[in-house]
Amino acid sequence: xxxxxxxxxxxxxxxxxxxxxxxxxxxxxxxxxxxxxxxxxxxxxxxxxxxxxxxxxxxxxxxxxxxxxxxxxxxxxxxxxxxxxxxxxxxxxxxxxxxxxxxxxxxxxxxxxxxxxxxxxxxxxxxxxxxxxxxxxxx
Amino acid sequence: xxxxxxxxxxxxxxxxxxxxxxxxxxxxxxxxxxxxxxxxxxxxxxxxxxxxxxxxxxxxxxxxxxxxxxxxxxxxxxxxxxxxxxxxxxxxxxxxxxxxxxxxxxxxxxxxxxxxxxxxxxxxxxxxxxxxxxxxxxx
Amino acid sequence: xxxxxxxxxxxxxxxxxxxxxxxxxxxxxxxxxxxxxxxxxxxxxxxxxxxxxxxxxxxxxxxxxxxxxxxxxxxxxxxxxxxxxxxxxxxxxxxxxxxxxxxxxxxxxxxxxxxxxxxxxxxxxxxxxxxxxxxxxxx
Amino acid sequence: xxxxxxxxxxxxxxxxxxxxxxxxxxxxxxxxxxxxxxxxxxxxxxxxxxxxxxxxxxxxxxxxxxxxxxxxxxxxxxxxxxxxxxxxxxxxxxxxxxxxxxxxxxxxxxxxxxxxxxxxxxxxxxxxxxxxxxxxxxx
Numbered sequence: 001x002x003x004x005x006x007x008x009x010x011x012x013x014x015x016x017x018x019x020x021x022x023x024x025x026x027x028x029x030x031x032x033x034x035x036x037x038x039x040x041x042x043x044x045x046x047x048x049x050x051x052x053x054x055x056x057x058x059x060x061x062x063x064x065x066x067x068x069x070x071x072x073x074x075x076x077x078x079x080x081x082x083x084x085x086x087x088x089x090x091x092x093x094x095x096x097x098x099x100x101x102x103x104x105x106x107x108x109x110x111x112x113x114x115x116x117x118x119x120x121x122x123x124x125x126x127x128x129x130x131x132x133x134x135x136x137x138x139x
Numbered sequence: 140x141x142x143x144x145x146x147x148x149x150x151x152x153x154x155x156x157x158x159x160x161x162x163x164x165x166x167x168x169x170x171x172x173x174x175x176x177x178x179x180x181x182x183x184x185x186x187x188x189x190x191x192x193x194x195x196x197x198x199x200x201x202x203x204x205x206x207x208x209x210x211x212x213x214x215x216x217x218x219x220x221x222x223x224x225x226x227x228x229x230x231x232x233x234x235x236x237x238x239x240x241x242x243x244x245x246x247x248x249x250x251x252x253x254x255x256x257x258x259x260x261x262x263x264x265x266x267x268x269x270x271x272x273x274x275x276x277x278x
Numbered sequence: 279x280x281x282x283x284x285x286x287x288x289x290x291x292x293x294x295x296x297x298x299x300x301x302x303x304x305x306x307x308x309x310x311x312x313x314x315x316x317x318x319x320x321x322x323x324x325x326x327x328x329x330x331x332x333x334x335x336x337x338x339x340x341x342x343x344x345x346x347x348x349x350x351x352x353x354x355x356x357x358x359x360x361x362x363x364x365x366x367x368x369x370x371x372x373x374x375x376x377x378x379x380x381x382x383x384x385x386x387x388x389x390x391x392x393x394x395x396x397x398x399x400x401x402x403x404x405x406x407x408x409x410x411x412x413x414x415x416x417x
Numbered sequence: 418x419x420x421x422x423x424x425x426x427x428x429x430x431x432x433x434x435x436x437x438x439x440x441x442x443x444x445x446x447x448x449x450x451x452x453x454x455x456x457x458x459x460x461x462x463x464x465x466x467x468x469x470x471x472x473x474x475x476x477x478x479x480x481x482x483x484x485x486x487x488x489x490x491x492x493x494x495x496x497x498x499x500x501x502x503x504x505x506x507x508x509x510x511x512x513x514x515x516x517x518x519x520x521x522x523x524x525x526x527x528x529x530x531x532x533x534x535x536x537x538x539x540x541x542x543x544x545x546x547x548x549x550x551x552x553x554x555x556x
Binding site for chain 2: 293294295310313314317326327328352353
Binding site: 155156158159160162165167168213 | 433434436437438440443445446491
């Protein structure tokens with residue numbers, strides 16, 4: 001199925017300094033994991049930060065969200081499932097699920113927009129992004 | 140007015156290493172600012188992490204959200220307005236607004252629950268939290 | 279005395295997420311405190327990162343060192359004493375001491391060099407740095 | 418040769434948020450890489466943070482040092498060579514070298530001591546550490 005091919009799985013391990021005095025990963029650090037996973041997706045599918053930059057665009061985050069269900073502890077191994085959520089808007093929307101084995105640790109979401117080289121918001125999808133969608137068979 | 144007294148304003152300055160290669164504060168670092176502001180609120184109103192801990196509770200974050208409107212850059216001074224959002228649930232809900240001068244930089248939200256000393260979720264409001272609400276004239 | 283005027287005192291407080299599972303400030307975070315203190319010195323004495331940048335130079339760290347004597351814990355207030363260590367070399371050398379009350383928490387040091395706009399190492403002191411030294415009555 | 422077997426090589430990649438406005442890895446983040454590499458060594462050779470903790474000891478860092486020779490940039494792949502430096506003292510001393518391909522990026526060092534369960538400094542090598550040295554054929 002199509003959607004399946006637009007997900008990536010990234011395997012990570014909790015670093016010591018990512019944990020807080022409660023002995024669990026500090027909640028803000030999940031956005032580091034999402035970013036590493038998002039860039040992993042980008043490298044695999046040709047839509048990374050550096051790909052966008054090479055075309056003259058930056059793609060800052062305009063929304064980020066995380067819902068925490070179970071904690072991660074130091075030295076835990078886990079995986080991030082990153083899914084591209086397609087839409088017609090000039091935006092990049094990713095959904096994340098972090099699993100430790102079969103346990104769902106958290107879910108998250110980020111939304112990015114396109115800025116041109118002057119730092120102005122781009123209201124229509126940039127050509128390189130439309131080309132990428134076509135290549136990916138996305139409507 | 141009541142709500143006014145349940146807000147806190149925290150003044151901060153952007154640290155160099157909080158900025159990313161786009162020359163702006165990395166989006167995940169706003170959750171550090173929210174935390175510093177939330178703890179500032181807690182110290183001012185007697186409901187900080189250490190207050191909860193002294194009563195035998197920890198209060199992990201279960202949801203976090205940020206919507207970014209304008210970037211912050213290195214050495215920018217800004218303020219975080221932290222507001223306690225009251226409800227009947229056994230939860231702690233804070234809303235955040237970050238301003239640089241008159242400019243709204245971002246809005247955010249966190250939700251915390253209570254865990255007892257065994258790490259189990261507390262379904263009813265702990266006595267110390269009810270006492271605190273009473274003291275604050277919250278319904 | 280001259281050296282005295284080339285120190286700055288920066289007052290800070292430990293943030294929650296700067297502490298690790300040992301309940302103390304993670305050792306690498308002291309370099310954040312040093313940087314905040316160094317920039318504080320720079321703003322006070324006109325030799326900050328942005329001052330150097332305005333003159334066409336960047337000043338990357340080439341050595342950093344910290345010796346830890348006592349831990350800092352969450353919500354501790356502390357001060358960083360930052361001292362400029364003068365020499366003839368085209369380098370910027372700072373010494374740091376962190377105190378909590380009368381207790382010496384740690385000592386540290388950083389060394390910076392000058393890069394020009396092409397990113398090349400500058401072997402002689404840049405004019406703006408010599409001017410600054412003169413203004414500060416440094417040999 | 419003996420020393421060779423007491424090194425570990427850890428392969429890492431630069432994360433976006435580890436880079437600063439100079440577009441290079443922020444100097445304090447190298448201590449994260451050292452820690453990840455040190456723990457990698459510990460897991461491989463049975464002397465990690467969790468191994469020490471299981472025996473009733475914590476092993477805080479008392480000195481850290483880094484000398485930076487070349488910068489790392491976003492998405493660079495690199496390796497950390499971590500070497501245990503043996504001595505008779507009740508200390509754990511690691512040396513680090515980070516390479517990107519054949520280029521030496523930086524060298525570093527950390528020194529750790531042993532604290533017992535009361536948090537008191539241990540002046541003699543703990544039995545578990547002596548056992549570990551014996552197993553490793555270290556004098």
